[in-house]
Amino acid sequence: MSQADATLTAPPPARREKLVTADGTPLRRALERANRRRKLTALALVAPLLAFILIFFAFPIAQMMWRSVDNPQIVNALPRTLQALETWDGQGIPDEPVFAALHADMLEDLDRPRREQAIGPLGIRLNYELSAARSAISRTSRDVPNFEAPFSDAFTDAHRLWGQPELWRIIKREGRPLTASYYVAALDREYDEAGNIVQRDENRRIYVSLFGRTLALSLAITFMTFALGFPIAYFLANLPMRYANLLMIAVLLPFWTSLLVRTSAWIVLLQQQGVINELLVNIGLISDGNRLNMIYNQTGTIIAMTHILLPFMVLPLYSVMRTIPVTYTRAAKSLGATPWTAFRRVYFPQTLPGIGAGGVLVFIISIGYYITPALVGGQSGRMISNEIARHIQQSLNWGLAAALGTMLLVGVLVLYWLYNRLVGADSLKLG
Amino acid sequence: MSASESRDGFVVFDGVQKSYDGETLVVKDLNLSVGRGEFLTMLGPSGSGKTTCLMMLAGFETATHGEILLDGRPINSVPPHKRGIGMVFQNYALFPHMTVGENLSFPLEVRGMGKSDREKKIMRALDMVQMGAFANRRPAQLSGGQQQRIALARALVFEPELVLMDEPLGALDKQLREHMQFEITRLAHDLGITTVYVTHDQTEALTMSDNVAVFDDGRIQQLDPPDVLYEAPRNSFVAQFIGENNTLDGVIKEIRGETCIVELDGGEVIDAKPVNVNKVGERTTVSIRPERVESNKDRLGAHAHTIKAEVKEFIYMGDVFRTRLKVAGNENFIMKTRNAPDQVRHKPGDMIEIGWMPTDCRALDHA
Numbered sequence: 001m002s003q004a005d006a007t008l009t010a011p012p013p014a015r016r017e018k019l020v021t022a023d024g025t026p027l028r029r030a031l032e033r034a035n036r037r038r039k040l041t042a043l044a045l046v047a048p049l050l051a052f053i054l055i056f057f058a059f060p061i062a063q064m065m066w067r068s069v070d071n072p073q074i075v076n077a078l079p080r081t082l083q084a085l086e087t088w089d090g091q092g093i094p095d096e097p098v099f100a101a102l103h104a105d106m107l108e109d110l111d112r113p114r115r116e117q118a119i120g121p122l123g124i125r126l127n128y129e130l131s132a133a134r135s136a137i138s139r140t141s142r143d144v145p146n147f148e149a150p151f152s153d154a155f156t157d158a159h160r161l162w163g164q165p166e167l168w169r170i171i172k173r174e175g176r177p178l179t180a181s182y183y184v185a186a187l188d189r190e191y192d193e194a195g196n197i198v199q200r201d202e203n204r205r206i207y208v209s210l211f212g213r214t215l216a217l218s219l220a221i222t223f224m225t226f227a228l229g230f231p232i233a234y235f236l237a238n239l240p241m242r243y244a245n246l247l248m249i250a251v252l253l254p255f256w257t258s259l260l261v262r263t264s265a266w267i268v269l270l271q272q273q274g275v276i277n278e279l280l281v282n283i284g285l286i287s288d289g290n291r292l293n294m295i296y297n298q299t300g301t302i303i304a305m306t307h308i309l310l311p312f313m314v315l316p317l318y319s320v321m322r323t324i325p326v327t328y329t330r331a332a333k334s335l336g337a338t339p340w341t342a343f344r345r346v347y348f349p350q351t352l353p354g355i356g357a358g359g360v361l362v363f364i365i366s367i368g369y370y371i372t373p374a375l376v377g378g379q380s381g382r383m384i385s386n387e388i389a390r391h392i393q394q395s396l397n398w399g400l401a402a403a404l405g406t407m408l409l410v411g412v413l414v415l416y417w418l419y420n421r422l423v424g425a426d427s428l429k430l431g
Numbered sequence: 432m433s434a435s436e437s438r439d440g441f442v443v444f445d446g447v448q449k450s451y452d453g454e455t456l457v458v459k460d461l462n463l464s465v466g467r468g469e470f471l472t473m474l475g476p477s478g479s480g481k482t483t484c485l486m487m488l489a490g491f492e493t494a495t496h497g498e499i500l501l502d503g504r505p506i507n508s509v510p511p512h513k514r515g516i517g518m519v520f521q522n523y524a525l526f527p528h529m530t531v532g533e534n535l536s537f538p539l540e541v542r543g544m545g546k547s548d549r550e551k552k553i554m555r556a557l558d559m560v561q562m563g564a565f566a567n568r569r570p571a572q573l574s575g576g577q578q579q580r581i582a583l584a585r586a587l588v589f590e591p592e593l594v595l596m597d598e599p600l601g602a603l604d605k606q607l608r609e610h611m612q613f614e615i616t617r618l619a620h621d622l623g624i625t626t627v628y629v630t631h632d633q634t635e636a637l638t639m640s641d642n643v644a645v646f647d648d649g650r651i652q653q654l655d656p657p658d659v660l661y662e663a664p665r666n667s668f669v670a671q672f673i674g675e676n677n678t679l680d681g682v683i684k685e686i687r688g689e690t691c692i693v694e695l696d697g698g699e700v701i702d703a704k705p706v707n708v709n710k711v712g713e714r715t716t717v718s719i720r721p722e723r724v725e726s727n728k729d730r731l732g733a734h735a736h737t738i739k740a741e742v743k744e745f746i747y748m749g750d751v752f753r754t755r756l757k758v759a760g761n762e763n764f765i766m767k768t769r770n771a772p773d774q775v776r777h778k779p780g781d782m783i784e785i786g787w788m789p790t791d792c793r794a795l796d797h798a
Contacts, residue, residue: 330491332523333511335538349528
């Protein structure tokens, strides 16, 4: 009797029967079937945006990242030469068979229809590594049909670069479908004669310090937006809704003005003969010879970008502060805290999700900002994105631009990961 | 009307007025004295000024005129954090980013208390509300009733002499609320602290308080112990606001000391006890509690006044019967009778005779 009771009250937990619906289908499958329609509808609603993001966002980014390592030019143009170079030890000038192979490669290329010729891209590619290489290639390729053996002399006569081991080392090193050389360049490094990666001469280092400056400027801008935005958000959050909405329009006003117009307005205000300098000179605060340099330098970038990005800090802060009831501060005061302690220990910690959201937003936007530094940054206020743009539009070294862009992307992701580890991204509140 | 002109209470409001917009007074000439160790409840409908009074006492609002004294010391210009008054807020206002222990530690830390003393006091306060095991939880992990206890413990942990409570039980369900009512009064009495409690729930006010101040229209309408408030309301607002109440409108025909004669609008003439009526010919509202009305002749006393009534509705409520009657033109006249073996269960449409003692029938100002 007692045994039967025991089994009744405590059935073995492992022997749970599979649940089925009234007609015998497993419950899980029935549930899936019931939910499928809803899932399909949801998918259909999301599909247009998903497709848009895939085509115009994910795909270009993947393309860009691919470009930073893609290296087909030498492999396409000089297959025989690369084969002949395999035995070369990298010292001195290669032997005659290599030059013969080069001759054969170039001759074959000249026979191809113009669109498919690989010599042009080859010159451009080699020029990234060695500045005279492009003219060497193009001049030589014109004369190649007239060359006669021994080809080593013919080539070195046509252009002196063929007599330099450096060019051959580059051809051998970059004669692979994938390359790290864009990243090597983006990190201010180069290959030495033995093929080791070493730092560039000090006067040729650009990108690392530019990355550092971009980081520092972005941090400064983030801090400035916080320092200016926090009091505004606090003020707005404690106003009656009517007035708060009205003043919020003032905060959002910059969004409704063209970026170019706003930036130009800063030029009018800040330049040497600008409104502020004129005013300071006229009231005698500074002399005419000591006009302040407030634009075309870092100061200009920080001022203009702080102005532009301020709403991105104010909005999340405001939305978080709105939800903090006044009773918390009151409770703190009733418990004996001075107004400052109540603010510091009770109010401020509750605004941290807003500060985090605003900070991450402003920082990530500003680290990739382009137009404002380009217009008001001058030389010292330039950021990494301006350098990327220069390589895309002017020097046409897309591989290097892609490498810089990828590094920027990875850097932002790493910083975001760090933020997530330290603060927790789920505490972000964007409004 | 002025409940206490004396300035010798522990908390004294002396001629306090408050206006937010400079045009209307939210609190009109408030005079109130709370004795040391007393449990005083400010009861009133929303907008009656009771919460404003509490906020002025806590220091979050300033009195437009008049003086507030705490232990004989004027505190009008003392900032809230220097008043040393414990406060329990409506939604508890537990700091969400701190654990329960840190919440309780906060008032002790800002007073510069050492760590070991703090821990001792926190444990004692938590044990006091039976929450000793919860020191490391966050407020969001607690139920409403538990948060309420923590809020109470936090308001008491720094041992204030005065504790203010602003509708602290409003967010709890009925059962928990009744339990907490009991606990709060027990704690307040055990610790001997003075409590000023704000509520709009009359049951809460009646069961918990030593004295209840009924607020309406920015004034204290009546300040008395619960039983006096219920049995002897001073005017028709208090009679209506506290408990259930039957009203009959009429005109004073004669006043003779402790009794007066009222001619009801239906023509009936009844005896009543004059409370705040002054002269013959004045319109009056007569108030009778439903449980003082009786239809069983055996239960009526010798001097009872009887009147004809028509039964409109009979509601069986278990322990009591509620009978809705039409009396002297009033169709919502309620009679509440105890469920006893000899009690009649009337049917709608019955014509019956009901009665009450003239002393239970109070002639008040016309509402």
